[in-house]
Structure formats: C-alpha cells, structure tokens
Amino acid sequence: MSKPQLIEAVMFFADDGSISKQMFYTEFETLLDGLVKMPVFADQQIRVVYVTINARLQIRSAVFFYLDFDESGAPDSGWNIPLQQLAERAGRGPDLGGGPIRLACRSQCPVSWHQMHLWDPSLTAGNNDLALLRDTVKINSLGILLREEETSSVSPARLQVASEDQWYAADSSRELAEKLAERLSRDYRQKAAQLVKQQRERLASLGQEHQAELAALSTQAKTQIVDLQGQIQALHQAVRQQEMLNKTLKGQLDEQLAVQQSERDEMAARLRAAERHARTEREILREQFDEELRARLIATQAAAEEQARRHEAEATQRGAHQVLERLAGQGVVFVVFHPGAGHLTVPLQDVDRYLASPLGYAASKCFVSESQYRQWLEHYQRPRCEGLQASGQRCDVAVERVETPGRFVMGDSNCCMLHKAAARLRTVS
Incomplete structure (x- = not known):
C-alpha cells in the first residue's frame, strides 16, 4: 500500500498568540527565495510553525521555529533550517486527532545545533498553541482537498478468488478507482493552477504597491521643489523691496538737498541784503551760513546713509536668518x-x-x-x-x-x- 500524501503548510503566530497568516510550503519557499516580501513583519522576529497535514485535515508533524525579517519585510537570507528533515526525525508528541504527531521544538530537537532557532509551544489551558493549530487546520482556510477515509488493508491470507461470474464487478471497481484517481489528479492540477494564479496576482499587487511608492516619492520631491522655488521667490521679492526702499531713501535725500539748496539761496539773498549795510556784518553772516550749511549737509547725509545702511543690514540679516531657519527646519546641520x-x-x-x-x-x-x-x-x-x-x-x-x-x-x-x-x-x- 502506498504512503498517504501529506500537505505541507506554514503558520505564522502573532504577538497576541493568534495565527495571523498561513500558506502552503511552496509559497513559503517563494518567500525564502526573495520573490515576495511581507512588509507587515518588517524588522521583527516571528514565531512560525511548519506542519504536515493529511487529507482528513489532521496534523501529522509540527516544527516550531523562529524567522527574522529585515526592514523591508524580506526574510533573513542566511536562514537554513531543514524543516522537512526535522519533521521526519522528530520525537513523539500529543495526539491531535489522528494519532501522536511528530513534534520538534526547543525542548525536543532531534538536531542539537538547530535548538537555539526553535521555540516551545504553550500548552496551558486557554492558551494551547497545539489546540489552536488543530482548530485552524480544521477550518481549512487553505482550501485543502479532502479525501474519503482509506479502506483498511487486507492480508494476503484472507484474500479469496471470486467466481468467474463476479469478475466484471471487479472490473467495475477498478474502473471506479481509476475514475477516482483521475478526479483527484484533476483536482490537484486545479489547485496547482490556482496557486500559480494567486502568486501571479500577488506579484502584480506588489508591483502596484511599488509603483504607488514611486509615485508618492515623486510627489514628495515635487512638493519639496515647489517649496524651494517659493523660498527663492520670497528672497527675490525681499531684494526687490530693498531696492525700492533704497530708491525711496535716495529720493528723500534728493528732496532734502533741494530744500537745503533753497535755504542756501535764501541765505545768499540775505547776504546780498546785508552787503548793503556793512561789509563786516556780511562776512560774519557768510561764515555763519557756511558753517551752518556744512553742518546740516554733513548731518543730513550721515543720517540718510546710516538709515540706508541700517535698512539694508536689517533686510539682509532677516533674509539670511530666514534662510538658515528654513535649512535647519529641513534637517540641514552646519558642520x-x-x-x-x-x-x-x-x-x-x-x-x-x-x-x-x-x-x-x-x-x-x-x-x-x-x-x-x-x-x-x-x-x-x-x-x-x-x-x-x-x-x-x-x-x-x-x-x-x-x-x-x-x-x-x-x-x-x-x-x-x-x-x-x-x-x-x-x-x-
């Protein structure tokens, strides 16, 4: 009699003790080969269980092991635990409905150097990991194809040759068995095709996620460019405002010079009037006028220049300080x-x-x-x-x-x- 076919599956435990994800072993191999990633497990060490299941949804062996994931959700490239060999060489475990299972864990490891990479299941009441595995397999979320119970084998000593008129019935049983085998083969082919389709859909979904991430990064880069352009435009506007302020101050200075020129003309007229009275008085007035005019010109020009320099320094310092604050806000450090x-x-x-x-x-x-x-x-x-x-x-x-x-x-x-x-x-x- 041929050995019954077992289905290989992998179960992922969450931090709260529940099973967060399950997949066939072929999918798990695809994950180990780096063809797919699991961002939900990024930068974590996950408790995982490898199980073999018969066609009646009964667990026959279990290997409890750890699997590390990097920041991108890819499994550790150096992971190399021989799960199938550990399951075959494991010691006896509890009966989960189909007889005692083969159990490999930290406290019962057939290969000592793999012990540090295994973990022990909880067996406490209300938090029994083995019972949770048994119930999860019974739900059959993986869609495992069920078989009818196999008939018990008959020893050769008990076999009897049927009479010739019953041979055709035997032929009918053989034909029925062939049809059953053909149906099971077809079901397995359909399941394999479904798995391939699921893998293709998953790859397509990952591709779409990658495109979405690229689009988000592109949008972020465009936003930063727009912000920098806005900052440059603000600096240009500040420079233009400073130029306009300088132009205004120059106009004010020209107006003051014109007023002073008018006052000088007035003083000159007064001097001409004073010349008619006395030459000495005219010289005194001229000296007073010149000194007063020079003092006014120097004071006015110095005040205007100081005001222009102050406004220019304030604008320049304010613009430079704003630029430094923006750079610091963007994460730039000055080293x-x-x-x-x-x-x-x-x-x-x-x-x-x-x-x-x-x-x-x-x-x-x-x-x-x-x-x-x-x-x-x-x-x-x-x-x-x-x-x-x-x-x-x-x-x-x-x-x-x-x-x-x-x-x-x-x-x-x-x-x-x-x-x-x-x-x-x-x-x-």
Whole structure:
C-alpha cells in the first residue's frame, strides 16, 4: 500500500498568540527565495510553525521555529533550517486527532545545533498553541482537498478468488478507482493552477504597491521643489523691496538737498541784503551760513546713509536668518572643522557667534583661551622649535607635535630639549 500524501503548510503566530497568516510550503519557499516580501513583519522576529497535514485535515508533524525579517519585510537570507528533515526525525508528541504527531521544538530537537532557532509551544489551558493549530487546520482556510477515509488493508491470507461470474464487478471497481484517481489528479492540477494564479496576482499587487511608492516619492520631491522655488521667490521679492526702499531713501535725500539748496539761496539773498549795510556784518553772516550749511549737509547725509545702511543690514540679516531657519527646519546641520576640536556641529543660535570669531568659537570648544588656541595652532601647523640661538636666529629644530590645545604650554611644547633646559634655567635664576 502506498504512503498517504501529506500537505505541507506554514503558520505564522502573532504577538497576541493568534495565527495571523498561513500558506502552503511552496509559497513559503517563494518567500525564502526573495520573490515576495511581507512588509507587515518588517524588522521583527516571528514565531512560525511548519506542519504536515493529511487529507482528513489532521496534523501529522509540527516544527516550531523562529524567522527574522529585515526592514523591508524580506526574510533573513542566511536562514537554513531543514524543516522537512526535522519533521521526519522528530520525537513523539500529543495526539491531535489522528494519532501522536511528530513534534520538534526547543525542548525536543532531534538536531542539537538547530535548538537555539526553535521555540516551545504553550500548552496551558486557554492558551494551547497545539489546540489552536488543530482548530485552524480544521477550518481549512487553505482550501485543502479532502479525501474519503482509506479502506483498511487486507492480508494476503484472507484474500479469496471470486467466481468467474463476479469478475466484471471487479472490473467495475477498478474502473471506479481509476475514475477516482483521475478526479483527484484533476483536482490537484486545479489547485496547482490556482496557486500559480494567486502568486501571479500577488506579484502584480506588489508591483502596484511599488509603483504607488514611486509615485508618492515623486510627489514628495515635487512638493519639496515647489517649496524651494517659493523660498527663492520670497528672497527675490525681499531684494526687490530693498531696492525700492533704497530708491525711496535716495529720493528723500534728493528732496532734502533741494530744500537745503533753497535755504542756501535764501541765505545768499540775505547776504546780498546785508552787503548793503556793512561789509563786516556780511562776512560774519557768510561764515555763519557756511558753517551752518556744512553742518546740516554733513548731518543730513550721515543720517540718510546710516538709515540706508541700517535698512539694508536689517533686510539682509532677516533674509539670511530666514534662510538658515528654513535649512535647519529641513534637517540641514552646519558642520565646521577646526584642528584640535574636530568636526563641530554649530547650532542655529550659535551661527552669529561663530561667524564673529571662528577661532574663538573653536577655542571655547577646546576649553582654552583664543590666544592659547592661536599659539597651539601655529605650533600644530609647523612643529618647530621657536627658541633663539646665540646668533639671534630661530632654532627651527623639529619638535614633537602636541595634538590637543589643552596640553600645549608656550615656551615648553614649542621648544626643543636644549631650549627647554635654557628656559628652565632662566626661570630658576
């Protein structure tokens, strides 16, 4: 008698203890080959069970194992547990309706080096994983084709040869068996075709999801481009407003100059009138007029220039600060490099302080003064002895470079051994 055909399936357990997904083993192999992904399991370790099921929806073996998924929902490429061999070599388990099953888990593993990749099912009342598997298989969500119970085998000693007039009945039984086998074969072919169709539909669905993700990314990129264009347009508008403001200030200055010219003409007329009275008085008035006019011109021009510079500086600073705030809001960070301090991330609120004194900012990050940092930087860039020889020239002998500003000592770190000793002698004396 031939061995009964078993169906291979895989069940995925959720965190709450329920079975969230089930598939045939052929589908599971497609998942392991990387042809499909399961984003719902992305970056998780899932409890999975491999089961073999007979045609009467009875579990015959079960292997409880872990499966890791990466960030994209693809299974671990290094996973290589021989599920079918473990199921065949597994020890006896409980009876789930069709006799004792073969059970492979962490506490009962036929191959010791695979034990760490297996897990033990819960057998507590109300939370029995084996009972849940048995009930799930009975529901037959996979659509397994059912068979009638197989007839018990008859030993050869009990076989009897029928009389010749009953041979045709035997032929009819053979014909019925052939028709049954043909029907089962056709059903299995239909099931295989259905599985192929399901895989094609799943691949098509994944393709559509991929296209949707590409479209979403394209839309996001277009939105960012539109935002940047809007920012550029706002900056252009701010520049145009500043140009208009400068033009207005220039017009005001021209008007003030015209008023001053009118006043000068008036004063000139007064001078001409005063010339008729006395020459001395005319000279005094002229001097007063010239001094007053020069003072007014200087004050007016200085005020106008200061106002124009202030407006221009405010607009420029406001535009630059807005740009920096937008860049920081987009996730842009400002990183600078200074010897001794390394790569520094400058917060938005420290940008003005850094621009005012980059070396002073780097010195504060090294916990030294700016003067000490400058002395160390000169030594770091050119580690030579700065001591003076008898001839008055620098020693210029190569010395060991001090890598950090905090360890630099002027007159010691930048001198060779000879000039260090000389410096110590001078200090002692």
